[in-house]
Amino acid sequence: MAEGVTQPSPGPEELHPLVLGRGRFLDDLHVPGMLHAAFVRSPHPAARIETIDAGAARAARGVAAVLTGADLPGEVRPIRTRIATDSRATYRCTDWPVLAAGEVRYVGEAVAVVVAESRYLAEDAAALVDIAYAPQPAVSAAEAALGPGAPRVHDGLSDNRLFAATLEAGSPAADPVVSVKGRFRHPRVTGAAIENCGALADFRANERELVLWSGTQIPHLLRDLIRDCLDLGDIAVRVIAPDVGGGFGIKMQALPEEVVLAHLALRLRRPVKWTEDRLENFLASFHARDAVVEAELAAGPDGILRGLRARALVNAGAYSSFPLSVALEPLTIASALPGPYRLPAFAYEGAAVATHRCPVGAFRGVGFTLGPMVMEGLMDRLARKLGIDPLELRARNLIPPADMPATSAAGALYDSGDYPALLALTARAAGYGAWREEQACARISGRLLGIGIACFVEPTGMNRAVYRRRGMVHVPGTDAARLTLDRNGQIEAAVSTPTQGQTQRHAFKRLLAQKLGISEASIRIALGDTARTPYGSGTFASRSMVGGGGALLTAAERLEQRLIAFAAARWNLPANALRYEAGAVAQIEAPWEKLDLAALAAFAHGPDAPVLADAEPGIVVHATYDSPITPVSAAVHLALVEVEKDTGKVRVLRYVVAEDCGPMVDPAGVEGQIRGAIAQGIGSALFEEIIYDAEGQLLTASLLDYLLPSATDIPAIEIVHMETASPGTAGGLKGVGESGIIGAPAAIAGAVLDALEVDPEEVRLPLTPERVRTLSVDAA
Numbered sequence: 001m002a003e004g005v006t007q008p009s010p011g012p013e014e015l016h017p018l019v020l021g022r023g024r025f026l027d028d029l030h031v032p033g034m035l036h037a038a039f040v041r042s043p044h045p046a047a048r049i050e051t052i053d054a055g056a057a058r059a060a061r062g063v064a065a066v067l068t069g070a071d072l073p074g075e076v077r078p079i080r081t082r083i084a085t086d087s088r089a090t091y092r093c094t095d096w097p098v099l100a101a102g103e104v105r106y107v108g109e110a111v112a113v114v115v116a117e118s119r120y121l122a123e124d125a126a127a128l129v130d131i132a133y134a135p136q137p138a139v140s141a142a143e144a145a146l147g148p149g150a151p152r153v154h155d156g157l158s159d160n161r162l163f164a165a166t167l168e169a170g171s172p173a174a175d176p177v178v179s180v181k182g183r184f185r186h187p188r189v190t191g192a193a194i195e196n197c198g199a200l201a202d203f204r205a206n207e208r209e210l211v212l213w214s215g216t217q218i219p220h221l222l223r224d225l226i227r228d229c230l231d232l233g234d235i236a237v238r239v240i241a242p243d244v245g246g247g248f249g250i251k252m253q254a255l256p257e258e259v260v261l262a263h264l265a266l267r268l269r270r271p272v273k274w275t276e277d278r279l280e281n282f283l284a285s286f287h288a289r290d291a292v293v294e295a296e297l298a299a300g301p302d303g304i305l306r307g308l309r310a311r312a313l314v315n316a317g318a319y320s321s322f323p324l325s326v327a328l329e330p331l332t333i334a335s336a337l338p339g340p341y342r343l344p345a346f347a348y349e350g351a352a353v354a355t356h357r358c359p360v361g362a363f364r365g366v367g368f369t370l371g372p373m374v375m376e377g378l379m380d381r382l383a384r385k386l387g388i389d390p391l392e393l394r395a396r397n398l399i400p401p402a403d404m405p406a407t408s409a410a411g412a413l414y415d416s417g418d419y420p421a422l423l424a425l426t427a428r429a430a431g432y433g434a435w436r437e438e439q440a441c442a443r444i445s446g447r448l449l450g451i452g453i454a455c456f457v458e459p460t461g462m463n464r465a466v467y468r469r470r471g472m473v474h475v476p477g478t479d480a481a482r483l484t485l486d487r488n489g490q491i492e493a494a495v496s497t498p499t500q501g502q503t504q505r506h507a508f509k510r511l512l513a514q515k516l517g518i519s520e521a522s523i524r525i526a527l528g529d530t531a532r533t534p535y536g537s538g539t540f541a542s543r544s545m546v547g548g549g550g551a552l553l554t555a556a557e558r559l560e561q562r563l564i565a566f567a568a569a570r571w572n573l574p575a576n577a578l579r580y581e582a583g584a585v586a587q588i589e590a591p592w593e594k595l596d597l598a599a600l601a602a603f604a605h606g607p608d609a610p611v612l613a614d615a616e617p618g619i620v621v622h623a624t625y626d627s628p629i630t631p632v633s634a635a636v637h638l639a640l641v642e643v644e645k646d647t648g649k650v651r652v653l654r655y656v657v658a659e660d661c662g663p664m665v666d667p668a669g670v671e672g673q674i675r676g677a678i679a680q681g682i683g684s685a686l687f688e689e690i691i692y693d694a695e696g697q698l699l700t701a702s703l704l705d706y707l708l709p710s711a712t713d714i715p716a717i718e719i720v721h722m723e724t725a726s727p728g729t730a731g732g733l734k735g736v737g738e739s740g741i742i743g744a745p746a747a748i749a750g751a752v753l754d755a756l757e758v759d760p761e762e763v764r765l766p767l768t769p770e771r772v773r774t775l776s777v778d779a780a
Helices: 001-004 013-021 057-058 118-128 219-230 256-269 278-284 328-336 366-386 390-397 419-430 434-446 466-469 504-515 543-571 596-604 667-686 741-756 769-779
Strands: 033-043 047-053 063-068 089-091 110-116 130-135 162-167 176-189 198-204 209-214 236-240 272-275 288-299 307-315 346-355 447-461 479-485 491-495 523-526 578-579 582-585 595-596 619-625 632-643 652-662 717-722 762-765
Touching: 033 256, 033 307, 047 110, 057 063, 057 118, 063 118, 063 256, 089 523, 110 118, 110 256, 130 176, 130 466, 162 328, 176 366, 198 256, 198 447, 209 219, 209 256, 219 236, 219 256, 219 307, 236 447, 256 272, 278 466, 288 366, 307 328, 307 366, 328 346, 328 447, 366 390, 366 447, 366 741, 390 419, 390 447, 390 619, 419 434, 419 447, 419 632, 419 652, 419 717, 434 447, 447 741, 466 619, 479 543, 491 504, 491 543, 504 543, 543 578, 543 582, 543 596, 543 619, 595 596, 596 619, 632 741, 652 667, 652 741, 741 769
Parallel strands: 033 272, 176 762, 209 236, 307 346, 491 523, 652 717
Antiparallel strands: 033 110, 047 130, 063 110, 089 162, 162 346, 176 288, 198 209, 198 272, 288 307, 447 632, 479 491, 479 619, 578 582, 582 595, 632 652
16 A cells, blocks of 8 residues: 555665665555546636636546536635734735636646546546637736736736735944945746655545645645645545655645645545646746845945845745745745844835746745845945955954844844854865965956855744744644654654655654664654644754754653653652663662663553553653744855856856754754755756746746756865754754755855956846856946
8 A cells, every 4th residue: 555655764774765766756656546637737827718628538538537627616615825914014815726717827727637547548638628718918027017007916906916014123323334235136946856746645435534645845734725625524634745856845835736636536536646747847836036135235434234225026926825825935035134144224125926927935945045145245245345355344244152142133033153153164164365365366367266155044943933923824833743662662753844855764763862862773753644643834944853853852851751650650669769861761879770661661561551640551752842942053155166258157166164053963964955955056046047928928848948057067065064052942953954055046146246346236146157248248
């Protein structure tokens, strides 16, 4: 049966079957009697659906069903993502039909679904569905969507704004200031995971259970949505995430297709599978960023910062994604802009605008990537204007460790860290002075070398309070763990944060083994199955180690107390006469008297086990963890690039990172996260861009057009570490999953502009050879 894919792999060997091609990904799963689905998608960015003739498709060989949006009212509710706003923000809630009904709002929107005995038959029949459209005026760019007379993406919108927020803190000093300004445009991008999205749904009528397999990062939240959309009454829903070939945030949104698959399994009483192809992935899986920020930075003549003013505009596409909504990018940009700097004043306006494009959602780094892209870009301009070395300017303005914990100008709490020391560590590791000397020598010989610096913070493992402040009511902000000690002394640890291939099982095993003082071999980790794991938020926003790890540590402390209680009953001693250490309970007055886990497990499950007053027989403990604070990691990136004068090609020569993500449970895993994220950040900086034309047609619908960096484009990344424990989280833990992609675009862009010695009015990524040549010509 397909459930077998949820069995945990043994410890540090969890990657072995993936490397050897023995992983069990969604498309590898097969359930007897399974049908296959293919979706019919809109070729228009905006159109009324006049008629749908599915007769030929229904009559085609092997077809079990054809459904359109007209078949679903009363049976399937649209996706409706709610947020609760305060006086500083406005949000317009819209419905997202899982199959378009009446009109389409972006190219690739699902209009009908065909179910057949094979994917080939389903695709052939889908081509027979005849849809008559009446094209309508479309708006593709965010700026155009706010213009007078722009087409409205949804009825009832006065100006296509789905979300808007303002923030103002402090007041700039009255003394004379120097100011710099600029406009920074981040491209529309996507995660481009090696495995596309998909789902397999199976309704087990005898058990009254609907099972959905998906590569989702949010199994419990997806289960919530399916129950809400399908109004299932007494039918149980189980969501299982098998092996996942990369998520990167794109798979933390719920797809309309997942809801459709669940409905089809219920309707047809047969399992139904859909696997997204790459064209569908570009057309209809979530995009991200597509944001422009205009900002002005003020400082005194000594370079000490006085204030920052910024305005952000995000192209949100046609619908608000579940569970985070279109508010995600504007809100995270706001919190990221001040960075690790002392900033007396901050004013911000941010908006997310509906257009006739594919909806945007979370992608690794979210709006935090715009923070250093803007702030570091302005710091470089300020350094050039004042004649101060860019590294020195940053050193003058970083929050000192004596001020920790500190509150940023955006209101975020920075719990711990030594940002000046982190900057100095990076400079030493890179040999920053030697880089500047090499740059000067290169200029004499006509070569263009540039150095980019990115100092930034990464809020990780955000807690319930953050999501409530943001109004994101669909995210609990907590995670959970359940520990079960069996009669053989083996522990199963079930954690609410699923894996996307980032060795979570190994990290969780190591964390729990270190905490309990036992062998990793005695621990099994269960992830990604709502029937086996406790309720929690999921894996995203660098939260797995903070949330899942925090829950594990909390549960481990409760397990220790439970074991002490059983040992007290076994020895007939008071609990305060015992202590837990190194995998056993020992008597404080006679420490040689010990009961290890195997002995305690046998006693707790045996015929003489006592019934403790405060617990059931056996040894099972549960912990839901809401981190008391949001721990903040920090990093500094230094990039050395060469720009070819004639072609505009950018080559990254060296890349050095100093990272402080708190205590590292799995150092190899940490460095893997950093390197992979930097590779994606280099992609955003130099290669990747999803492009639509003015009418809303997608122009980059394949990997021939959407360029990803190859191994030859990524330098050897040098990493050094600091480990500053958080004073407010279990184990002092912090996260690291997004750090690399937050800093890399800023560092690369800064290095290119440093090489060209230009400060353009607009910095637009990616810095393709054509754009770099244009900048070079302008500079000349």
